[in-house]
Amino acid sequence: MSNSQVSALVQRARGGDVEAFEQLIGPHLGRLYNYLARMVGDPSDAEDLTQDAILRAHRAIRSFRGGATFQTWLYRIATNIAVDALRRRGRHEAKVSSLDDPVQADQGPIAREVPDTQHDPQELAETAELSQQVQKAIEQLSPKLRAVVVLFDLQGLTYEEIADTLRLPLGTVKSRLFNARTRLRELLQPYVAEVV
Amino acid sequence: MDGCREYQTIIGTYVDGTASEAEVALLRAHLEECAACAREVRELLRVRGLVSGLPTLRPSPSLAPAVAARLRAQRLSWLERLFGGLRPAEFRLAAVVAMALIVCIGVGVFVVNHPRPTVQPAASVAAPVGATAATGATDEYLQSCRLSHGTLDQDRAYWSPDAVQLASYGQ
Secondary structure, three states: OOHHHHHHHHHHHHOOOHHHHHHHHHHHHHHHHHHHHHHHOOHHHHHHHHHHHHHHHHHOHHHOOOOOOHHHHHHHHHHHHHHHHHHHHHHHOOOOOOOOOOEEEOOEEEOOEOOOOOOOHHHHHHHHHHHHHHHHHHHOOOHHHHHHHHHHHHOOOOHHHHHHHHOOOHHHHHHHHHHHHHHHHHHOHHHHOOOO | OHHHHHHHHHHHHHHHOOOOHHHHHHHHHHHHHOHHHHHHHHHHHHHHHHHHOOOOEOOOOOHHHHHHHHHHHOOOOHHHHHHOOOOHHHHHHHHHHHHHHHHHHHHHHHHHHOOOOOOOOHHHOOOOOOHHHHHHHHHHHHHHHOOOOOOHHHHHHHHOHHHHHHHHHHO
């Protein structure tokens, strides 16, 4: 979607056109969910938070100035929502639910992760186990380190986009990313350490 | 490893894949001499590979319709339309101004509807002989019982024998 198309849809959405807002949100829904799921580590929470983020964006659409891209503006809202949720969870203690749990759909359970049909089951099981360990390690990072590493490595945002999203100086983004990787290196020692 | 600190920033951007050619050349030269940094870089690259290799998670098929339904149900009120475009700081300022206006209007309405009672000063009524002693006793009574709601002069005027007499004439 081009910038002019986004601007036109934003104008319509500001005037109360829900359909225009849905067109704006549509391309970001899946990515927003993936981001929130990786941030909070709980699939059903992530769905609720995705809805909350979109509703909050709808209410605040008039505050979208256009200086940021619509995507970074959405990620900013989603990050605030995720951090609030993590803070609340910290107070009320975690409920444990795996990202590997299947989605309960009308037609039955559906695997949440996109299936890989090119590898053998043994390899897939190992990959799933490894994914779980990596996700657990990510969840042990502080929210501010977590947001930076998830936005960069999983959502594919650039330093500049992350700086814009989190309203941080570029240097802080780089140092947080480095700190996050260093911490993950400690947490994932059995998987990354070289046998000397 | 202390001398390696200057390479930390370059190691970070190298692992991120954003180092310039000059930085890459500088780092590679260092890594050939420093086994510890070389190991750190390899492990950090593995970490990056593990994180970026995580599969994309997809929401349940019911999420999009649920979002659409809630968006349609969420009709913006006139207040949200009015203030929805404000940033938090602007919103707080607007709220403070609005509160101040409400308080001012409330005070104004109260003042208009509750004018202060005007009390005739006791001196304007001719005090009969012997009233002075009675007034002094009333003052003491008012002060001891803390019944005074206005100024002492107002209470004195209200409780004075003259005022009682004047009231009884009206009946």
